[in-house]
Amino acid sequence: MVGEIGLPLYRTLGLGGEVDDxxxxxxxxxxxxxxxxxxxRTHGGRKKSLAFHMLGDLADAEDAVQEAFxxxxxxxxxxxxxxxxxxxxxxxxxxxxxxxxRKAQRQRPGVLPPQLAAPPSADPPLRVALERAVSALDERxxxxxxxxxxxxMRHSEIATVLDVSENTSRSLLFEAxxxxxxxxxxxxx
Amino acid sequence: xxxxxxxxxxxxxxxxxxxxxxxxLWPRIEEALAREARAKKRWSPDxxxxxxxxxxxxxxxxxxRPGQSGPRPARTFLSxxxxxDAERAEAASARSIEALARLADPQLARADSPKAANCExxxxxxxxxxxxxxxxxxxxxxxxxLRQELAGLYREKQQTLKEFLSHAQEN
Numbered sequence: 536m537v538g539e540i541g542l543p544l545y546r547t548l549g550l551g552g553e554v555d556d557x558x559x560x561x562x563x564x565x566x567x568x569x570x571x572x573x574x575x576r577t578h579g580g581r582k583k584s585l586a587f588h589m590l591g592d593l594a595d596a597e598d599a600v601q602e603a604f605x606x607x608x609x610x611x612x613x614x615x616x617x618x619x620x621x622x623x624x625x626x627x628x629x630x631x632x633x634x635x636x637r638k639a640q641r642q643r644p645g646v647l648p649p650q651l652a653a654p655p656s657a658d659p660p661l662r663v664a665l666e667r668a669v670s671a672l673d674e675r676x677x678x679x680x681x682x683x684x685x686x687x688m689r690h691s692e693i694a695t696v697l698d699v700s701e702n703t704s705r706s707l708l709f710e711a712x713x714x715x716x717x718x719x720x721x722x723x724x
Numbered sequence: 725x726x727x728x729x730x731x732x733x734x735x736x737x738x739x740x741x742x743x744x745x746x747x748x749l750w751p752r753i754e755e756a757l758a759r760e761a762r763a764k765k766r767w768s769p770d771x772x773x774x775x776x777x778x779x780x781x782x783x784x785x786x787x788x789r790p791g792q793s794g795p796r797p798a799r800t801f802l803s804x805x806x807x808x809d810a811e812r813a814e815a816a817s818a819r820s821i822e823a824l825a826r827l828a829d830p831q832l833a834r835a836d837s838p839k840a841a842n843c844e845x846x847x848x849x850x851x852x853x854x855x856x857x858x859x860x861x862x863x864x865x866x867x868x869x870l871r872q873e874l875a876g877l878y879r880e881k882q883q884t885l886k887e888f889l890s891h892a893q894e895n
Binding site: 566568571572575579580581583584587588593597600601604605606608609610613614615616618623626627630633634637638658661662665666669680681684685686687695698712715716719720 | 729730732733734735736737738739740741742743744746749750752753754756757758760761838841842844845846848849852853856857860869870873
């Protein structure tokens with residue numbers, strides 16, 4: 536039962552602590568709440584950021600992350616373990632985001648709402664322009680760009696998360712960059 | 725932008741990562757997981773109970789359908805005729821998926837290739853999505869958007885099964 540199986544390793548982890556994928560999987564399979572917590576501490580930041588870029592709303596992003604954990608808990612027994620647990624977790628998140636979009640049945644606004652204070656940047660005007668341009672990309676290109684350039688994921692991981700080939704991931708990134716360059720150049724004219 | 729816009733984009737992109745404090749989020753998730761675990765523990769029927777429950781649902785749906793008067797069709801809702809067409813198409817898709825699954829399941833159970841594992845995981849995700857959508861549709865049968873989404877998921881599941889079967893034949 537959740538919370539009753541203690542795995543001390545997870546309990547001692549602080550924010551950002553590195554935990555092996557296999558250990559997390561084993562813990563989650565056993566239903567140990569502390570394993571889910573370790574997963575949250577390890578990947579929660581990226582998950583929230585990714586969900587925010589997909590949904591454009593803080594509250595929706597948090598709901599999607601929560602829903603992804605529930606989906607993970609319900610589906611963990613079906614995970615064969617042959618592909619990376621971490622990328623599978625992100626795939627579930629993307630699906631939870633899609634559910635969230637479906638529930639709201641709304642179109643994503645062209646520009647991210649100003650809900651967050653802008654993070655520090657070496658070139659704030661470029662950061663703002665880039666953020667607007669990224670939010671105007673179509674969903675697939677936006678997600679590939681965010682996963683690769685913003686969250687530092689590899690093409691092999693993105694391919695698994697979005698269920699596309701690595702070549703498609705590379706093409707989508709290339710197209711996203713081309714579009715972004717055009718949009719940013721137009722802004723400067 | 726400088727002379728090297730690609731570089732500028734790559735340099736600035738990591739700044740788009742968003743961090744915000746969510747001290748409430750983990751406790752919320754923890755509570756939801758604990759609730760889920762309690763529910764699982766409290767209600768774990770065997771297959772006979774599940775079968776009986778499914779039969780009750782099917783019979784109830786069949787009995788209620790003729791008298792049902794859904795919301796009046798609006799722009800985003802299906803007409804009675806549209807709903808009936810959509811349900812027929814969904815039933816056909818479900819039958820086709822069932823036939824494909826009958827062929828694929830034994831091969832999936834035997835296969836140990838990454839392709840098979842990937843396919844199995846994708847099917848699991850699709851099944852979860854389909855179940856969620858069907859539950860949503862149970863509350864709102866005339867919703868055209870949800871019907872369209874469901875049809876898309878059925879297509880994806882068919883495609884996934886077909887791809888797996890053709891891959892299995894090739895090997």
